[in-house]
Amino acid sequence: MTGATVRVADLHVRFGDVQALAGVDLDVATGTTLGVLGHNGAGKTTLIRVLTTLLRPAAGRVSIDGFDVLTDADHVRSRIGVTGQYAGLDEFLTGRENLELIGELIGLGRAARHRARDLIARLDLGNIADRRVGTMSGGSRRRIDIAASLIGEPSVLFLDEPTTGLDPLARGVLWDLVADLTKGGTTVVLTTQYLEEADRLADDIVVLDHGRLVARGTPAELKRMVGGKVVTATVATADLRRLSWQPDETRSLTGETSRIEFATADADEAGAVVTRLRTDDIAIIDLDIASPTLDDVFAHLTTQGANP
């Protein structure tokens, strides 16, 4: 670890009576990816807007590469790349023209064309780069948008819900792209609603809820905190009386069938649950073994993890 590139201390943001961020502290080590998880309205975008100089906080200290976002905004701006929830592109220009425009605005001059061409080749955008952005699919726009945020070779890249609304294929392409960037030494701050996304990309995760950080850790640590697998079985209601132990939840489906749920510590224990159902001679009509979702993380954190 070569020190923190992003430092946030006691950050407060208020919108009227609403406390959007209430005392957030975090550091992002150089060359790592921080995943910021949270539901809609948790404060993820507000955090990104403060970090990218778009929003003035009510209180707190925020610095990027040692430069304060309030007093040295232009130094910060020359070091960051931002991809927001809406692709920040001109729909009437082609992808290439958009990239060249941003290149010219950050002072690349004639080199803007070369940088755009390099990025188009590197991000494999050749087949879409000369189409107008307005005619592109959401996934293509996002890729051009990310290329636009990379024109200035930023040391910190902010991605605000970069895959929201993308299909699984486009999402996968984007994940590979971000993984490549961090390999090259870029520090990334990523907000997402998807645990899977944070799991895939982030070295560290923080969980925001109602403007507060309710948890932080590596993906593995967070999952351990939440617990193991949930086994959900659909069985004949008539079979239920043969069950030798009580499920965590029982729901009648059609009257003839019921759904029973067991919370288990890990995959091994989940397997034991299934074996025990067979031992009790219960016919399993349908079976689902699920890992904890972000909802589970929140359920866990808001009931037990209020004071992490």
Next chain:
Amino acid sequence: MTTPLTQRSTPNVDFSSNGASSRKQLGALLKRSLRTTARVPQMLMFSLTMPMAMLLLFSQVFRGVSDSAQFPRGMSYIDYLTPAMLAVATVMAGTNVGVASAIDHTNGLSDRFRTLAMPRSIPGIARTINEMIFTVARAALLIATAAVLGFRFRGDGLDIVTGMIVLIALAGSMSALFGRIGDHLRRPDVVQFAGMMVMMPFMFVSSAFAPLDTMPGWMRTVANGNPVSRTADALREAVAGTTTAGTIAAALLAAGAMWALVVAIPAGRP
């Protein structure tokens, strides 16, 4: 208690020192505005084609106005109407600036610009210069159309120059006004509608289509201060070759006052 973090002494290169000058940024954004405007048919229609259609229609439908007692003697209706259409079309096209600014807000481009080391006013200035350029193009098209309908210019080269300066000043103040509306309302459809509501009184509570003497007293007062009236009057003098410094000054002053008033309003959310 926002206390800035003490700046770490850093060996990092100061990127802002080799950043773009504001002049180059303005040039890049102007190129973008020109491209964009040329690629959006509805904007081009509103800016260039519709004023021509209005000139054509009005010159036929309302030419009876020239028979009224208050109408300036010895002037043909097309000579009266053409300067007015030049001024009014500038107001109409100004609404495009508001829509363009709102589009930048909805598609996130305006946020992207704000995360670059660039003065916040540059995109608005680029849109205004773009609109000024289109104002010159529109004037050429309108005058050519008017010439077919019998319009005759009786002024000299100086009248052309002062007339264009007055018209461009009006374009600047209207761009600033509608740009601010776009920055505040932020949704293209809402801005389009609000633009119409603002545009109407500028167009009609003015000396553009009817002499001020024909209006009720209160309206005459408002119309007198309307930059569109001042511009239309100055252009009519230019067309007749009777330009006076006072009329030119009044037109520039009205447009300048309008601009100053708009610029005094903050650009929007922090």
